[in-house]
Amino acid sequence: MAYPREAGQTAPRVTLPALFGTFLQISMIGFGGPIVWARRFLVERQGWLDDQEFAEILSLGQFLPGPNVICMTVCVGSKFRGPAGAMAAVAGFILIPWTVGFAIGALFLHYTQIALMQNIMRGVSAVGAGLIIATGIRLLRPHRSRKIASLFAALAFAGLAFAKLPLLPLVLVLVPLSIAAAFYERPIAG
């Protein structure tokens, strides 16, 4: 269970091996979208971040190059243990999973034409899509009392899913508007 931390409470104590091990697990079972597993481990199991902090780091990744989950790995490692933490988290995320993935993938590359394989991939990807949608809905919960937040989440969703707008311009337009709206909102407790 996640226990939301009170303001002023000290950050959890996070060791380098814990960073290595946690990001190793996120990477190794990261089927169907690493964001699903990153939230499950970092927010629910370890309680290192709350939903808002998780969503903030994810947002930061929108403005940076590379996979969002790589940005999250660096940021979480760095937040708790500085440069050494960032390196431990990245090493956990990449070293062993890359080696295992490379070996399995090299094998798979010989069998990509098989229909059974394509069917299995289709099933995994249908479930993966559902997991990502549910993770997004969970991240929205800290904002559920804010109509304006739901509006901007809906606009971002529609812009990408229906209007098929390119990501970077979409973000560059919606984010300043969303921040401006938050400035004019009645302040929320906390």
Added chain:
Amino acid sequence: MNTPGASGTLIGHLIVLSMISFGGIPAMLPDLRDYVVAGHGWITDQDFANCFAVVQAIPGPNMILMMSFIGWKIGGLPIAIASAFATFVPPCAISFVVFRWWERFCEARWQGPVRRGLTPVTIGLVIAGGYVMARASDVGWSSVAVTAAAAALLLMTRVNPLWMLGAGAALGGLGLL
């Protein structure tokens, strides 16, 4: 294609691409395809498509693995490893520097609205990503039902998602989707 020139050129190109890959690695795929397939003819279109399909079905850092497979086809294992580094080191370095700056900014008093305004947009994009994936794998009502069931189970129960992915693989393998 095992010339050192080709390998060096590929690594240089990957470094540039990874530094400008805003929107994640998938955003750099069209450019990379033009470069390695159409531009230099190092690998075929089919090779490229297979690399993409395979990394979707295996665990691990899949876009980094995809770059490694392309490097592997062009220059063997050393280039596979160099391609992995070219893909993740520049974004890691940039993330580290920006996060340092962001943490200092977070201590400022006026950051509340910025943080509250930033996240809803990202959350909408995450949900859209799931929706786009669902459409891509959608061949009928049964796969829509599977997607909806997975979302509902994750929201309402504590079932481990690995079981759901396993069930999806089984349903797909049996030809039910």
